Amino acid sequence: MGLARSTPDYAAVEVMNTDLGGLFSSRINMNLREAHGYTYGAGSFFNYHRAPGPFIVFSDVRTDVTAPATSEVFNELKRMRDTQMTPGELILSKDSIARSLPGRFERGTDAAASFAELFTYDLPLDYYSTLPDRINAVTIEQAQAMAQKYIQPEKMIVLALGDRAKIEEDMKRLNLGKAEIRDTDGKIVH
Numbered sequence: 001m002g003l004a005r006s007t008p009d010y011a012a013v014e015v016m017n018t019d020l021g022g023l024f025s026s027r028i029n030m031n032l033r034e035a036h037g038y039t040y041g042a043g044s045f046f047n048y049h050r051a052p053g054p055f056i057v058f059s060d061v062r063t064d065v066t067a068p069a070t071s072e073v074f075n076e077l078k079r080m081r082d083t084q085m086t087p088g089e090l091i092l093s094k095d096s097i098a099r100s101l102p103g104r105f106e107r108g109t110d111a112a113a114s115f116a117e118l119f120t121y122d123l124p125l126d127y128y129s130t131l132p133d134r135i136n137a138v139t140i141e142q143a144q145a146m147a148q149k150y151i152q153p154e155k156m157i158v159l160a161l162g163d164r165a166k167i168e169e170d171m172k173r174l175n176l177g178k179a180e181i182r183d184t185d186g187k188i189v190h
Helices: 012-024 028-035 063-082 087-105 108-120 127-136 140-150 164-173
Strands: 042-046 057-058
Touching: 012 028, 012 042, 012 063, 012 087, 012 127, 012 140, 028 042, 028 057, 028 063, 057 063, 063 140, 063 164, 087 108, 087 127, 087 140
Parallel strands: none
Antiparallel strands: 042 057
């Protein structure tokens, strides 16, 4: 589980996750795509709601690298918790978020959706005018603290879709916990 949209940790969590999986140059994408060639793209995001929503890491990978890619995702989650962002990573994350904010108000429908968030998530009316300062105030230490607080690999559920005969044994070797095999309707296969 992630966190609710109204959390006071929002800015720091977004800065941290932008480096982890929110940009093309994110740690997860650079590992899976650039270092290993497992995918065309990978990333992560917090799906915010009024109540805590899920934290999701995603990628489409070749069948033969399902288990190694899963292992690398967990390596990146651990690295995000255990090591601080570099100053360059911090600046890139903050700039990416801050520079994308005007796009939330470019069209009437975008602006209306942004204003609706104020009421939907019980945010103050000055929320968007103060958000850039909150983003820019995030420190490397705060970003790491958010990773340690909200990225909990031991509680994550891995959903691997593919040819069971080709991925099952390698996935089992990762020792990720109890495995459930489900059919296309979500029913457990015995």
